[in-house]
Amino acid sequence: MHLLWLKRDLRIKDHAALYHAAKQGEPVLPVYIVEPDYWQQPDTSLRHWAFISDALTELQHEFQKLGQPLLVFYGAASRVFRDLLQQFPISAVYSHEETGNLWSYQRDLAVAKFWQERAIPWHQYQQFAVFRPLANRDHWFKQADAWLTAPLYPTPVSLPFICHTNWQAPLPWPERKIDLVPCSQAQRATALSSTLNTFLQDRVLGYRGGISYAAKAPHSCSRLSPYLSYGMLSMRALQQESWQHRKAATNTKQQLGLDAFYSRLRWHCHFIQKLEDEPEIEARNMHRGFDGLRENDFSAEFFSAWAKGETGYPLIDAAMRALRTTGWLHFRGRAMLVAFASYHLWLHWRPVALHLAQCFVDYEPGIHYPQIQMQAGTTGINPNRMYNPVKQSLLKDPDGRFIRHWLPELQHIPTSWLHQPWLLTKSQQQQYGCLLGVDYPAPIITAERAIKLARERLKLWLAANRACWTEQKKRIVKRHASRSRPIEQRKRVSERQLTLFND
Ligand SMILES: Cc1cc2nc3c(=O)[nH]c(=O)nc-3n(C[C@H](O)[C@H](O)[C@H](O)COP(=O)(O)OP(=O)(O)OC[C@H]3O[C@@H](n4cnc5c(N)ncnc54)[C@H](O)[C@@H]3O)c2cc1C
Numbered sequence: 443m444h445l446l447w448l449k450r451d452l453r454i455k456d457h458a459a460l461y462h463a464a465k466q467g468e469p470v471l472p473v474y475i476v477e478p479d480y481w482q483q484p485d486t487s488l489r490h491w492a493f494i495s496d497a498l499t500e501l502q503h504e505f506q507k508l509g510q511p512l513l514v515f516y517g518a519a520s521r522v523f524r525d526l527l528q529q530f531p532i533s534a535v536y537s538h539e540e541t542g543n544l545w546s547y548q549r550d551l552a553v554a555k556f557w558q559e560r561a562i563p564w565h566q567y568q569q570f571a572v573f574r575p576l577a578n579r580d581h582w583f584k585q586a587d588a589w590l591t592a593p594l595y596p597t598p599v600s601l602p603f604i605c606h607t608n609w610q611a612p613l614p615w616p617e618r619k620i621d622l623v624p625c626s627q628a629q630r631a632t633a634l635s636s637t638l639n640t641f642l643q644d645r646v647l648g649y650r651g652g653i654s655y656a657a658k659a660p661h662s663c664s665r666l667s668p669y670l671s672y673g674m675l676s677m678r679a680l681q682q683e684s685w686q687h688r689k690a691a692t693n694t695k696q697q698l699g700l701d702a703f704y705s706r707l708r709w710h711c712h713f714i715q716k717l718e719d720e721p722e723i724e725a726r727n728m729h730r731g732f733d734g735l736r737e738n739d740f741s742a743e744f745f746s747a748w749a750k751g752e753t754g755y756p757l758i759d760a761a762m763r764a765l766r767t768t769g770w771l772h773f774r775g776r777a778m779l780v781a782f783a784s785y786h787l788w789l790h791w792r793p794v795a796l797h798l799a800q801c802f803v804d805y806e807p808g809i810h811y812p813q814i815q816m817q818a819g820t821t822g823i824n825p826n827r828m829y830n831p832v833k834q835s836l837l838k839d840p841d842g843r844f845i846r847h848w849l850p851e852l853q854h855i856p857t858s859w860l861h862q863p864w865l866l867t868k869s870q871q872q873q874y875g876c877l878l879g880v881d882y883p884a885p886i887i888t889a890e891r892a893i894k895l896a897r898e899r900l901k902l903w904l905a906a907n908r909a910c911w912t913e914q915k916k917r918i919v920k921r922h923a924s925r926s927r928p929i930e931q932r933k934r935v936s937e938r939q940l941t942l943f944n945d
Pocket residue numbers: 653663664665666667668670671706707708709710711713771772773774776777780802804805806807809810813814817942
C-alpha cells in the first residue's frame with residue numbers, strides 16, 4: 443500500500459505525487475497531518491487554518507468520489523507515521539517537495555530519517571518550477587519554461603477502498619497561545635472556481651491598470667494567491683489555462699491583462715527558488731553585510747503603531763487595517779508597508795515579516811521572505827525603494843476611496859487634506875469631525891526627516907563595510923538573481939525584478 447502525504451498541495455488535479463502513487467493500481471491512503479508544533483510557530487496563524495480546513499473539506503469530497511476518503515491526524519508527523527505503520531502495510535510514501543519555513547525544513551529532515559531507518563522509500567515530486575538542488579540561476583528560466591509547459595498529470599479515475607474516513611467537518615482548530623484577531627472578511631477556499639472564472643473571463647480586463655491602485659486592486663487582481671499557496675490550484679495548470687485564454691483573446695485590454703498576469707505568475711516560482719536555495723534567509727539577511735544594521739534600533743512603540751495601522755499616515759494605516767480585516771493586500775500595498783517599516787521606522791525586517799506572515803491568508807514562505815528582504819533593502823542586489831507615503835497616497839488613491847473605507851474616522855475630511863490630515867488646523871479638525879491625537883493619530887514620525895536619517899545611516903554603513911561588499915554581491919547574483927542568459931554571456935548583471943514596478 444502507498445501512503446500519500448498531503449501538505450501544501452490540497453488538490454487531486456495535476457498532482458504528481460497522487461499520480462505516481464496510484465499509477466500501478468496499488469491502494470493509496472491519502473493522509474493530512476495537523477502538526478501542533480507547526481501551529482506554535484511565529485509565522486503561522488489561525489487565518490491560515492481557517493482556509494486550510496475549508497480546503498480539506500473540499501478535498502474530502504474529491505477523494506470520496508475517487509473511492510478512498512482522506513484521513514486527517516493530529517500529532518507530530520513521525521508519531522503519526524509510526525502509528526500508521528502499525529495499522530497498514532505501507533511500502534512507499536509519496537508527497538510533493540515542500541519549500542516551507544525553517545520548521546518544516548527540519549521536520550522533513552526528521553521524516554526522511556524516519557523512513558530511511560525503516561527502508562521505506564519516500565518519493566517527493568516537484569510541484570512548482572523550483573528545482574532541488576539548483577547549482578546556480580544560469581539556466582533557470584529555460585528549465586522553468588520546460589517544466590511549466592509540460593503536460594499535466596492525469597488524475598486517477600478511482601482509488602481502491604482501504605478504510606473509512608476518521609473525521610468530519612468542521613475539524614478542530616489547532617491550539618495557539620497568542621493569535622491575531624480573526625479575519626472577518628477573508629477569502630474562502632470554497633470560492634476557487636468562481637474566483638478563477640471571473641478573473642479569466644472578466645476581471646482580467648482591469649488587471650493592467652488596476653493592480654496598483656489601492657481601491658481597484660481587490661477586484662482587478664486575480665485573488666488566486668491562497669489557492670496557489672495551499673496547492674488547491676496547480677501553478678502549471680494555471681499557467682497553461684491562462685496561456686490558452688491569451689491565445690484566444692481578441693480584445694486588446696484582455697490581451698494586455700493576460701500578458702501582465704502571465705508575467706506575474708513567473709515571479710511566483712522565481713521567488714520560491716530563492717528560499718529553496720537558501721532556507722536561512724527566513725531568519726538572516728540575504729546580504730550578510732547588512733547584519734547589525736538595524737538590530738539594535740528596534741522601537742516597540744513604532745512596531746506596535748505600524749502593526750495596528752496607527753502611524754498617522756493614512757495610506758499606510760488603511761493598507762494595514764484592510765489587511766487585518768481581509769487577510770489580503772495587493773503587491774504595492776505589501777511593498778509599501780515593508781518599506782515604511784524598514785526605512786521610515788527603521789525596524790528590522792524579521793518582526794515585520796512575522797506579523798505580515800500571520801496577517802496574510804496566502805502566506806507562502808518562499809515568496810514572503812525573499813520579498814520582505816527585497817523591500818527592506820537587505821538583498822544587496824535590489825535598489826532601495828523608499829516610498830514617500832504622501833506621494834503614494836496621492837498617486838495610488840487619488841480620490842481617497844480606499845482611505846475613507848478603511849479609516850472611517852477620516853471620512854468627512856475633503857480629499858485635498860485627506861492624504862496629509864496633520865496639515866488641518868484645530869478648527870478644521872473640529873469641522874470635519876476628526877481630532878488629531880484623539881480620533882486619528884498624529885504622525886509618529888516626520889517622513890522627510892526619517893528618510894533623510896535612513897539615507898545617512900545607509901551611507902555610513904556602506905562606507906564602513908565596503909570591503910566585504912562586492913564578493914557577497916557576486917555570490918547573491920550567482921545564486922538568486924533572475925536572468926535569461928548565463929552570467930558570462932551578459933554585459934551587465936541586473937535583477938530583472940525591476941519590471942515588477944513597471945505598472
Ligand atoms: C512584502 C511582500 C510579501 C509577500 N508575501 C506573499 C505571500 O506570503 N504569499 C503570496 O502568495 N504572495 C506574496 N507576495 C507577492 C504578491 O504581493 C502576492 O502574490 C499578490 O499580491 C497576491 O494577490 P493575487 O493573487 O491577486 O496576485 P496577482 O497579481 O493576480 O498575481 C497572480 C499570482 O502571481 C504570483 N505573484 C504575483 N506577484 C508576485 C510577486 N511580486 N512575487 C512573487 N509572486 C507573485 C502569486 O502567486 C499570485 O497569486 C508578497 C509581496 C510582498 C511585497
